[in-house]
Amino acid sequence: xxxxxxxxxxxxxxxxxxxxxxxxxxxxxxxxxxxxxxxxxxxxxxxxxxxxxxxxxxxxxxxxxxxxxxxxxxxxxxxxxxxxxxxxxxxxxxxxxxxxxxxxxxxxxxxxxxxxxxxxxxxxxxxxxxxxxxxxxxxxxxxxxxxxxxxxxxxxxxxxxxxxxxxxxxxxxxxxxxxxxxxxxxxxxxxxxxxxxxxxxxxxxxxxxxxxxxxxxxxxxxxxxxxxxxxxxxxxxxxxxxxxxxxxxxxxxxxxxxxxxxxxxxxxxxxxxxxxxxxxxxxxxxxxxxxxxxxxxxxxxxxxxxxxxxxxxxxxxxxxxxxxxxxxxxxxxxxxxxxxxx
Numbered sequence: 403x404x405x406x407x408x409x410x411x412x413x414x415x416x417x418x419x420x421x422x423x424x425x426x427x428x429x430x431x432x433x434x435x436x437x438x439x440x441x442x443x444x445x446x447x448x449x450x451x452x453x454x455x456x457x458x459x460x461x462x463x464x465x466x467x468x469x470x471x472x473x474x475x476x477x478x479x480x481x482x483x484x485x486x487x488x489x490x491x492x493x494x495x496x497x498x499x500x501x502x503x504x505x506x507x508x509x510x511x512x513x514x515x516x517x518x519x520x521x522x523x524x525x526x527x528x529x530x531x532x533x534x535x536x537x538x539x540x541x542x543x544x545x546x547x548x549x550x551x552x553x554x555x556x557x558x559x560x561x562x563x564x565x566x567x568x569x570x571x572x573x574x575x576x577x578x579x580x581x582x583x584x585x586x587x588x589x590x591x592x593x594x595x596x597x598x599x600x601x602x603x604x605x606x607x608x609x610x611x612x613x614x615x616x617x618x619x620x621x622x623x624x625x626x627x628x629x630x631x632x633x634x635x636x637x638x639x640x641x642x643x644x645x646x647x648x649x650x651x652x653x654x655x656x657x658x659x660x661x662x663x664x665x666x667x668x669x670x671x672x673x674x675x676x677x678x679x680x681x682x683x684x685x686x687x688x689x690x691x692x693x694x695x696x697x698x699x700x701x702x703x704x705x706x707x708x709x710x711x712x713x714x715x716x717x718x719x720x721x722x723x724x725x726x727x728x729x730x731x732x733x734x735x736x737x738x739x740x741x742x743x744x
Contacts, residue, residue, distance in 0.1 A: 405504065405505075405535060405563075406478075407563075407588055407590055407608065408444070408478070408480065408504070408505060408537065408563065408564050408590040408592070408608065408609070409443065409590065409608045409609045410442075410443025410444065410608075410609040410623075410626060411442050411443050411444075411609060411610055411612060411615055411619070411622050411623050411626050412442070412443060412444040412445065412446040412480050412592070412609065412610070412611045412612075412615075413437050413442050413444075413445060413446055413611070413612065413613075413615035413616060413619060413622075414446045414447075414449025414450060414451040414452055414482075414611050414612070414613055414615075414616075415433070415434060415437070415445055415446060415447050415449070415451070415452050415465075415469065415616065416433070416451055416452060416616050416658065416661060416662055416665055416672060417430060417452050417453060417457070417465060418430050418433060418670060418671060418672045418673055419672070419673035419674060419675070419676065420673055421673070423673075423674070423676060425457075425461060425464065425465065426671065426673060427464075427468060429670060429671050429672075430465070430468055431468060431471075431472050432670070433665070433670050434468070434469055434472040434473070435472050436619075436668075436670075437615070437616075437619050438472070438473065438476055438477050440619035440620045440623070441619065441620055441623040442477065442615055442619045442622070442623060443477060443478075443609065443623070443626075444477045444478045444479065444480055444504070445469045445472075445473055445477060445478075445479050445480070446479075446480045446481075446482065446507065446611050447465045447466050447468075447469040447479065447481055447482060448462050448465055448466060448481060448482025448483070448484075448507075449482050449507065449611065449613075450541065450544070450568075450613075450657075450658070451613040451616065451657075451658045451661060452465065452482065453658065453675060453676060454482050454484065456675075456676040456677070459485065459490070459494075462482075462494070463494070463497055463498075466479070466481045466482075466497075466498050466501055466503060467501050469481070469503075470498075470501040470502040470503060473502075475502075478503075478504035478505075479501075479502065479503045479504055480503070480504060480505050480506070480507050480537065480611070481494075481498040481501075481503040481505075481506050481507070482506070482507050482508075482509075482539075483495050483498055483506035483507065483508050484507075484508050484509040484512075484539070488524060488527050488528060491508060491528060492527075492528060492531050492532055494506070495528070495532040495533060495534050495536070496532075496533055496534075498534060499533050499534040503534065504535070505534060505535035505536065505537055505563060505564075506532070506534055506535070506536055506537070507536075507537045507538075507539045507566055507611075508525070508528060508536055508537070508538065508539055509539040509541060509544070509545045510524070510525075510538070510539070510540065510541075510545045510546040510547065510548050511524055511545065511546050512544055512545035512546070514546075515546055516546040518549050518551065518552050520546075521546050521547075521548055521549075521552055522552045522555055522556065525538065525548075525552075525556050525562065526556070526559070529556065529559035529561045529562050530559070530561075532561055535561060535562075535563045536561055536562050536563065537562070537563060537564040537565060537566055537590065537592070538553065538556065538562065538564070538565040538566070539565070539566045539568075539594075540553075540565060540566065540567045540568065540569065540594075541568040541569075541594065542569060543568070548565070550574070550577055550578060550581060553565060553578055553581070553582065554581045554582060557581075557582045557585070557586050557589055563588065563589060563590060564589055564590030564591065564592060564608075565578065565589075565590070565591060565592065566592040566593075566594045566611050567591070567592070567593065567594055567595075568594030568595050569595065570593075570595035570597060570598050572598060572601055572602065572605060575591060575593065575602055575605055575606075575607060576605050576606070578591060579591055579605065579606045579607075583606070590608045590609070591606065591607045591608050592607065592608060592609050592610055592611050593607045593609070593610040593611075593612075594610065594611050594612070595612075596610060596612035596613070596614050596622070596644065596648055597644075597645055597648055597649075599612065599622075599625065599626065599629070599641065600625060600628075600629045600634065600637045600638055600640075600641040601641075603626065603629040603630060603637075604629065604634055609626060610622075610626065613651070613652075613658060613661050614644060614647065614648050614651065614661070616661050616664065616665045617647070617651065617661060617664035617665055617667075617668060617698065617703075618644070618647070618664075618698070618701055618703060620703075621640065621644065621701055621703070622644075624640065625637055625640040625641060625644065628640065643700065643701070646697055646714075646716070647664075647694075647697045647698065647700075647701075650690070650693060650694050650697055651663070651664055651694065654690050655687060655690065656675075656677055656679065656683070658675070659675055659677075659679075659687065660690070660694065662675060663687070663690075663691050663694055664694055664698060667691075667694070667695055667698055667704045668698075668703065668704065692707050693714075693721050695707050696711035696712075696714070699711065
């Protein structure tokens, strides 16, 4: 039987850490189960948001095993299987098949910048030897790019069933679909940049692997469903609202700390990520969290800060300062230091 096409919202899942910096397995299971209950179409452990490069090989396998155990067939698992070389990557493919993953996602070779021919050779070897379906993961910001001619060649292998593209480039997505879909209608095109998810779906993308799903899984699902059913005007209203939240989680924080902070606000003990931070960064992050909480409260998924939310300007730096001033004034009013308007 032919496996089902990979479609919908897959969440590149965060990994909670405990006080010692170890994986908090209990919280991870609770978090993954919550994502499923909120309606996501699939789980994507060991993605960039899951900080897979900051985990060791044993931890990466443990994260996938837990995801498969929690999913229990309720949703498919797309497991990140990228290792430092072909041999270890293929071994990860074998292990994740045993765990019950639907498919694996493999980023192009990273650290060394390779030519298109070398990128092709890398995935060709995997395609010929992997026992599980493979999705390509194109993220040129961190790894060797997978260009269009290479994607066209790799799509000839039945084992390669899709691509996650994180460039946010609409024209590139359209060119991929135009080049591959006529011969491979089963091939999945997934948008890894939620700032343009609705336009990508309108252009023919099958879904997204989106970090924002860690914070607002139900909203991401709603936005996709609207776009997928052709209700683009409604979907775009959500798309524009998500832009500010996405930018706030992504840009001022060290990735993926903004998404970790948002998941914390949804009731999960994410702990500190494995990238150390300076005291100044920690203070800055604390002030940013109030702005983030205000943005999340706009979606009705968390309560606003106790001091309320300052009017936003659309300029994150100004909004951050404005929110700090707003909260300080509120505190002074509550203490009777300054006059409070009736």
